[in-house]
Amino acid sequence: MVPELEKPTVRILRPERVLGIIRAIKEQGSSKLQVISDFDMTLSRFGCNGRRCPTSHNILDNSRVVSEDGKKKLKDLLHYYYPIEIDPNRTLEEKRPLMVEWWTRAHDLLSQQKIQKGDIAQIVRESDVMLRDGFNELFDQLYKHNVPIFIFSAGIGDVLEEIIRQANVFYSNVNVVSNYMDFDDSGVLKCFKGPLIHTYNKNNSVLQGTEYFQQLSGRTSIILLGDSMGDLTMADGVPSVENILKIGFLNDKVEERRGKYLDSYDIVLESDETLDVVNGILRYILLET
Numbered sequence: 600m601v602p603e604l605e606k607p608t609v610r611i612l613r614p615e616r617v618l619g620i621i622r623a624i625k626e627q628g629s630s631k632l633q634v635i636s637d638f639d640m641t642l643s644r645f646g647c648n649g650r651r652c653p654t655s656h657n658i659l660d661n662s663r664v665v666s667e668d669g670k671k672k673l674k675d676l677l678h679y680y681y682p683i684e685i686d687p688n689r690t691l692e693e694k695r696p697l698m699v700e701w702w703t704r705a706h707d708l709l710s711q712q713k714i715q716k717g718d719i720a721q722i723v724r725e726s727d728v729m730l731r732d733g734f735n736e737l738f739d740q741l742y743k744h745n746v747p748i749f750i751f752s753a754g755i756g757d758v759l760e761e762i763i764r765q766a767n768v769f770y771s772n773v774n775v776v777s778n779y780m781d782f783d784d785s786g787v788l789k790c791f792k793g794p795l796i797h798t799y800n801k802n803n804s805v806l807q808g809t810e811y812f813q814q815l816s817g818r819t820s821i822i823l824l825g826d827s828m829g830d831l832t833m834a835d836g837v838p839s840v841e842n843i844l845k846i847g848f849l850n851d852k853v854e855e856r857r858g859k860y861l862d863s864y865d866i867v868l869e870s871d872e873t874l875d876v877v878n879g880i881l882r883y884i885l886l887e888t
């Protein structure tokens with residue numbers, strides 16, 4: 600059915616259930632399908648040749664527009680809060696206020712740097728960001744079959760939109776909800792627009808008023824892509840879900856987190872920097888018979 604599921608990076612706790620969901624989604628057809636995806640470390644790469652790739656925040660942090668002092672403070676925040684973000688031994692309730700703290704402090708620091716709207720494109724061009732191998736096929740397949748993709752990101756919307764624009768895949772079926780920058784009249788960053796989206800509030804609470812899922816209420820088959828335990832709730836605002844397939848990229852602390860990921864995601868991809876499995880499943884589902 601999907602030869603990519605034989606890749607050594609694939610782990611599945613309940614294979615029969617997964618095949619059942621894939622078959623059901625195919626039966627419903629492309630007109631019932633939507634994709635809901637995280638951006639950082641899900642559509643973008645976690646690493647390349649042993650080096651970490653940047654998140655949309657890191658792209659700004661590492662760029663020439665942030666002062667040395669600002670860089671150091673942002674790095675200190677990352678080193679303090681990132682281990683908390685991915686700690687399998689802390690509850691979401693414990694993590695939530697700490698993530699609000701991290702995002703608020705990072706956004707305050709970035710807002711002090713006089714970042715210009717007109718600089719973002721060049722900052723992205725000069726960064727080490729990479730989309731996962733196979734991103735072209737993913738976006739092309741979805742566009743060709745009129746399947747909407749909703750990118751739900753706790754990263755920085757202005758930066759991630761520029762990444763997909765430069766990759767030439769920002770098609771009309773791509774919708775983004777994320778943290779957007781607010782610039783003053785002269786195009787200088789003054790703050791971030793609300794509501795704040797962090798790793799553990801990616802659910803309906805920050806989607807009020809966007810009406811996106813309501814407009815797509817006939818799209819009852821969902822493929823959800825994420826890399827964090829916080830990404831699992833991204834489809835909670837969809838009014839009537841009939842079939843949902845959750846695919847999780849397990850990038851970091853693989854051994855410690857495997858159990859929780861296998862319990863929560865239908866398919867877990869361990870240290871897999873490609874979109875091969877997602878593309879293989881979509882190819883099977885979208886294949887006209």
Ligand code: TMP
Binds near residue numbers: 638701702705753797
């Ligand atoms: P997401 O992938 O769930 O949308 O979350 C965005 C990622 O951004 C999350 O894994 C933490 C990361 N991040 C940074 O790298 N630097 C920062 O300053 C902040 C606030 C978040």
Ligand code: MG
Binds near residue numbers: 637638639640641827
């Ligand atoms: Mg992510």
